[in-house]
Amino acid sequence: MERSLEELEKIVRDQICRVCSDRKVDGSCGLEEPGTCALFSLFPQVARAIQTTHSDDICDYVRAIREHVCTICQQQAADGTCETRDSVACALDAYLLLIVDAIEEATGKTFERPISVQPLFPLSVN
Numbered sequence: 001m002e003r004s005l006e007e008l009e010k011i012v013r014d015q016i017c018r019v020c021s022d023r024k025v026d027g028s029c030g031l032e033e034p035g036t037c038a039l040f041s042l043f044p045q046v047a048r049a050i051q052t053t054h055s056d057d058i059c060d061y062v063r064a065i066r067e068h069v070c071t072i073c074q075q076q077a078a079d080g081t082c083e084t085r086d087s088v089a090c091a092l093d094a095y096l097l098l099i100v101d102a103i104e105e106a107t108g109k110t111f112e113r114p115i116s117v118q119p120l121f122p123l124s125v126n
């Protein structure tokens, strides 16, 4: 199913902000600077990385995000480390499985995956 980027972002916002630990009780984002949420500041790259990955292994999606999103994210250090990720403060990293499911479901692509407890962290790929 074809979805515009705007539609996908809205679906992901509805599903992820709702469960995000940084959300305030009034429903707004509780980050000091909401624009720094990598999930939405880099949403086009996030959506592309997920939509071009075809796997039933979540580690493949983690790799795609690291490669296509983290590499252009201002919060990643030159050596590839990320304090935000290490402190479990990146919603993209913490809720990746839910984000992948939301995007794939919205576009009609689904894989059999074991049910997992969310949020999934830390997600690490060697």
Ligand code: SF4
Pocket (backbone or CB within 6 Å): 016, 017, 020, 021, 022, 023, 028, 029, 030, 031, 034, 037, 039, 040, 091
């Ligand atoms: S940190 Fe990101 S995912 Fe969490 S509430 Fe704010 S905008 Fe939504």
Ligand code: SF4
Pocket (backbone or CB within 6 Å): 038, 039, 069, 070, 071, 073, 074, 075, 076, 082, 083, 084, 085, 090, 091, 092, 093
């Ligand atoms: S894990 Fe770090 S580098 Fe990657 S998107 Fe999140 S904040 Fe940016």
